[in-house]
Amino acid sequence: MARKYSPKASKKVEDVMHEMKKGKLKSGRSGKKVTSRKQAVAIGLSEARKAGAKVPKKAAAKKKTAAKKTAKKKTATKRPLLRKTATKKTTARKKVAPKKAAAKKKSLRSTPAKKTASRKRTTAKRATVRRNAGAKKTVAPKKTAARKKAATKKVAAKKKSLKRTASKKTAVKKTTARKKAAPKKAAAKKKSLKKTASKKTVSRKRATAKRSTVRNAGPKKTAAKKTTRKKATAKRSTKKSK
Secondary structure (H helix, E strand, O other): OOOOOOHHHHHHHHHHHHHHHHOOOEOOOOOOEOOOHHHHHHHHHHHHHHHOOOOOOOOOOOOHHHHHHHHHHHHHHHHHHHHHHHHHHHHHHHHHHHHHHHHHHHHHHHHHHHHHHHHHHHHHHHHHHHHHHHHHHHHHHHHHHHHHHHHHHHHHHHHHHHHHHHHHHHHHHHHHHHHHHHHHHHHHHHHHHHHHHHHHHHHHHHHHHHHHHHHHHHHHHHHHHHHHHHHHHHHHHHHHHO
């Protein structure tokens, strides 16, 4: 006997069954997980057929004419049964009619009582709703006042936090500016110190030069004084001799 299915097809079906047991197999159309063994086998066979393995073709669909003939035969056989069921239904209706009338009377008697009970319930519900509405109205202003207070507190807290952040930012900016300005100030101080030192040295040199000139001019003045004194004494002596 020749094999209907090739070993390649059987291997493919085996692999697909393993995938189904692991829960990895999904249908191609809906993408849902496959749990039926028959569906898994059909998927394996279709994949093997696509791959070119030896798999018999799908069975052709049955003709509709045969199905129509069988349906006609069934309807022909059921006609006398329908007549019997019609007679049974009429007898059942006759038996049930007085029971239905009694049930209707009972329901009509019970409906006014039900209506009154429902009216009482509705009035009670309305009263409770009104009470609750009044209580809500009294509670609402309290809640609004509390919300307003909370909102004002939140606004104040936000302002404080903003002020703190602003002060922190300004402090950081000042510190950064000081750090940046510190080397410049130090350089300016050094320059000013150098200038003052150079000025002091120049003034000292000038003072020493003046002192030296004064010291050098002292003996010259004394010599000139002496000469003037000598000349005066000589004049006096000449006058006396005359």
